[in-house]
Amino acid sequence: MEKLINDFSFGLFFWQILIFVGLLLLLRKFAWKPILEAVSNREEGIKNALESAEEARKEMQNLQADNERILNEARAERDGMLKEARQLKENMIADAKSEAQAEADKIVAQAQATIASEKKAAIADLKNQVAGLSVEIAEKVVRKELSGKGKQLELVESMLEDVTLN
């Protein structure tokens, strides 16, 4: 200990404090501050870059997910539309079929009605004509039959006979 105290040089101590504090202040101003600032700026930059990269990656993922979703939606929509169209087509066909059937039935019924009425009319007409003809024929036959007096008498007689019989 005595040797230590004996070795202690106040001059060296003085210079050491002076040099060290001077060096500390100089370095703080000209070296440590700019160095630490530059390093922390750089670290900040790296951190930001990494963060933005991560963000971009997430955004990309979101976009991809969106795309997938939109695609799926579109696909579903297309399928729906196709289904609907098919349904519509089927409906239309069915509708058309039933309509056509109804129309056809109607036409057939009308035709049948017409045919029936025509038939009636034709039958009536035929009846009339047959009646006319029959009358004419009968007239002619009667005329021919009753062309002689004898015959007319004969007829009256037979008729009278009939009446009495009745």
Add this chain to the structure above:
Amino acid sequence: MQKHTVVKILLIFSLVFTTGNLFAKESEKKEHEGEGGLKERIKEFIDHHLQDSYDFTLFSDEEANKHYGFPLPVILWDNGLKVFSSSKFHHGETVAEVDGNYYKLYHSKIYKTDASGTINYDEDHHATNAKPLDFSITKNVVSMLLISLLMFFMFRSLAKSYKKNNGIPTGVGRFLEPLVLFIRDDIAIPNIGEHKYKKYMSFLLTVFFFIWFLNLLGMTPLGVNVTGNIAVTFALALIVFLITNLTANKNYWGHIFWMPGVPTFMKVVLAPIELLGVFIKPFSLMIRLYANMTAGHVVLMSIIGMIFLFKNWIGGPLSFGLAFALSILELLVAALQAYIFTMLSALYFGMANEEAHH
């Protein structure tokens, strides 16, 4: 490229061997002095190395008693400022005369003497001459200034390279930046906390690189031992002490003087112990760094000294290998001690800023 490396290695080997021979010859000449003399000289050399000196000696030729290096300015306050070159001392051999006052270097300290350089002693063989206030630019001060300049330019260039290169360091900054980040992420933030570490960063960074670079400079053959000097570690510890206590919050002082959650009697007992702890913490920082660096230098230099003591083909290389291994260990210790000092400083700052959570 490879060929160059091989040539270099050969050159280094030849250099090592020739210098080894030189030393061997020198040792033979000294043979008559005996082992004791050489041991004494090695011990003296180590002692001398551990201390600060008034001139920057790169190497010495003891045969011719010549020192190669450069003198440094001596600044004394002795009824007025006295500035003169340390070459006037002639490495302690002559008395320096300045403005009618005489100074002599004795055991690496400057004493005021008379014209003939008489040193008076007390009964314990301590010099009793007056010691002027000494603000000399010593070898350690020069080393600190050099390291400070180096640090300033290195970190200034790192700071500039961010601006030039869009936030990416270039050159030496690529090596320094991970260390700066290490101190921030592994020392400051875990110990002080996310919110308060910023105001301590300048100190932690400066102290880490300052100690580390000075420790590394101590590993060079320049022979400086700054961080193994008690005045230097005391100054560093004092700064830690001041920062810790000046930035401490209420909770910290509460824990020292009136420990919450213990009986009143224990509070009274704990207060002086805690108060002592306030001083012991930086004191341990001071002693730890000083002792580790000094011990490292002593052991390493002793083992290098053993090479010259053994003077044979077994002991020499063995000592060399040991010194080599120890040098590598010391390189690790240089970084480790800087780390520990910074880490513990951060820990103390963290304690001073802890919020109550009971």
